[in-house]
Amino acid sequence: MPKQLIKGNEALMKGAILAGCRGFYGYPITPANEITEAAAYYLPQVGGTFLQAESEVAAINMVYGASSAGVRCMTASSGPGISLMAEGISYLAGSELPCVIADITRGGPGLGNIAPEQSDYFQVVKGGGHGCYRTLVLAPACAQEMADLTYLAFDLADQYRTPAVILADGFIGQMMEPVEFTLAARAPRLPEWAVDGTASTRRNLISSIYLQPDDLEKHIRMLEAKYARMAHNETRWENYKTDDAEIVFVGYGISSRILKSVVEMMRARDIRAGLLRPITLFPFPSDELRRLAGQAERFFVVELSTGQMVEDVRLAVEGRCPVEFYGRCGGNAPSAEEIFEEVFAHV
Amino acid sequence: MFATAIEEEIDIKGYVEINTDECKGCGLCVEACTTKVLSLSPCLNRYGYHTATNSDKPCNGCGLCFYVCPEPGAIKVFKAVN
Amino acid sequence: MSELKVIHEKAECLYGNYDRKGELQHQTHYCPGCGHGVAHKLLAEVIDELGIRDRVILVSPVGCSVFAYYYFDVGNVQVAHGRAPAVATALKRSHPESIVITYQGDGDLAAIGSAEIMHAANRSECYTALFVNNAIYGMTGGQCAPTSLLGDKTTTTPFGRTTANDGYPLKVSELLSALDGPVFIERGGLGNAKQILQTKRAIKRALETQMKGLGFSLVEMLSPCPTIWKMDPVDAQRHVREVLAPIYPIGNKLDRTKDRAPRAAAPPPPPLSELPRILKLPVAPTDAPVELVKPDSEYRIKIAGFGGQGVLLLGQLIAEAGMDDGLDVSWLPSYGPEMRSGTSNCHVRLSTKHVDSPLVSRPNVLIALNEPSLRKFIATVDTGGLVLYNGDSIPTDCIRTDITMQALPFASIADELGSPKVANIVVLGAFLAATNALPLAVVDRAMARVVKGEKWLEIDRRAMARGIAEMQSTEVKVHV
Structure with a gap:
């Protein structure tokens, strides 16, 4: 299969359409615009709906509507837009509506800037919106994964009836890499719970309101059990040279790419370094980290933030060995050399 | 109730039937009734409302009570047809 | 008889x-005398009369009518809160044959x-909005609504609504009627039987507007x-007639049902087999010959200049x-505000091995298309690397002896070729001549794929050839 040099953002949208996505509702924001623009270009040609909403608030609620209607659908944004969508994501989770949300993260807080950061981890992975809910979070590290993990996200979102988030930094969205599209084109299919305005679905109800405490607790417990199933079945990560690693780096997205360079630099100097790259951020590969804590002397977490995922690494490691952190933010990314020196400052 | 009305007055134009379980005694039908056959019962129903009653009296079947009533099933209106 | x-x-x-209701399933949850029950009744009758029950999708809001789905045997x-129009938009667009109705309070x-x-x-949007305006927040216990009247004492305007603090009562039907989009807007009342029956007719007309595919319809109900x-x-009820209605006049506000044509139905979707073509996926292998065995090479290229x-x-x-040449590659642009004006740069990696980080922090090739870019990045160039600079000579304070540096007036050469826009392609030729990084035939094929238009391709080819010639005449060869 020939490859195509393509931006991560555009690869994501092509993967989505191959997965059967036929609805996109979004609002322009850098650095996610190529997703929205690809949706505007391709979706009308495949019988889908593209609509530029009046705000991210409207966009996520349009996703709520399209998902209620049984359509595979998505939106894409960046930090400030995801903040606005938090309410809608909570409703989607509460109403058990599948959809895919791409967050191509930029610098915050506030208006921040449009350069890459990984500072949306808390708001995306920990919830962001109100109530006891989680979203499935996948973190691509290359353009190929932008397509492949988005395709997977649609399947998992449907399987678990949950919103799934593609959490990628601006680098992964903006860069071009060769992508091989081996994904089979999926036909849109109406789930039996959908409300589509026909006799057979007339008794269907999409709702997240449970007025009685007992009813709501039952609903929340059901969601909780679903998240536990997701943790059991869907946790994904990549081990890179961790077999004998004494220093285990942990990073996702662009950080993992830089950290692979660092691992190579260390290996070239006979330092046994490895990388654990979480592919799902929820569920988080805590068990694998705990296992590695038995062999590693220290963990070294790198993020384009002041430290967000590192909290989950520390929770997973449970104090078995030191967990160091190095982060850059504001749109700066650490070079491999910089991280290399930083590690030696700690060792 | 309905049967009694028919027996008493064969040549009636209309009649309303109040579902006293559903009626909440708001009185809007009483206000709207063009033949003034509706009133609020002095008795309370089991939910504590003075529900509307026609005291078995027929009416002209205009149906206005039905439309002002906020409960979708509290009033049923019958009308004479030839 | x-x-x-x-x-x-x-x-x-x-x-x-009302099975979905927890208790007292034989009656609604609405208070005695509430307008919602009447509005429900009117909508239900119209749905029955139009015979559309199976097609209806009712969107319940947040407010007292949050439980409208207890009562309506429809989807x-x-x-x-507030998002019903957005949800309805997507419901209707997803299933144009459905009849989508939103039910919202003030x-x-x-x-x-x-x-x-x-x-x-x-x-x-081709759906029907029912807007129940009682000029107060009911469910939350009586706070000021945008439609509350001046002087109204509510729990959040305890001294009465004033224009100074709270602005004016919002006349939604008039406001929306000022737009070009809507097709049918009417305000009705639930203040007596006459108003109620008039409102029912308005709801019917609104739904007929939707059924004909004409566009947006709304019925406001006092x-x-x-x-x-x-x-x-x-x-x-008297308050509706005598106090609300004078402020919010009852009647039709907009009727474009005769002027507006039904929307054309969307064409049927293409078969799945068409998707690779539509998505412009590469369907056949490129004809570029791929060398299976190559000497290891690793280019970390930074290209910088100003936008344009x-x-x-x-x-x-x-x-x-x-x-195309079988290398692993990555391309990472700067996409900040600087790309709108000022500096622009990108990181390119070509490697016979897997490209780990797409970021180029220690370039072994720097292409600086202006002086600020040269100054900014010169110190980062790896020992033994190559610098191509767009200029007649390298500024003396930028000269490094541990790398190869070549200045060429790419922009002037491009001007000679007839377009300043092809300076970058002259650079490409020079880069290829200096490094032998890629076979020229492969680059030519890639250029033919990327460059749009025969005219531009022709001038780009000349530009590349010129860049190669210029570089060869300088007798600089670099392997990195």
């Missing part, structure tokens, strides 16, 4: 027993959801709220050709 027949009873599209979607539609209703109306108004139901010099395209061409 006449026969008595039922002429009015509970509509068929309302559940006989139901309950949504967030807080929901006119306050928190004012943006959503405005834009749904303006797009003329509705009593005896409990929060602290009035008995009869007085509350073709920095990003130059990088993309190198990456495209590298991919």
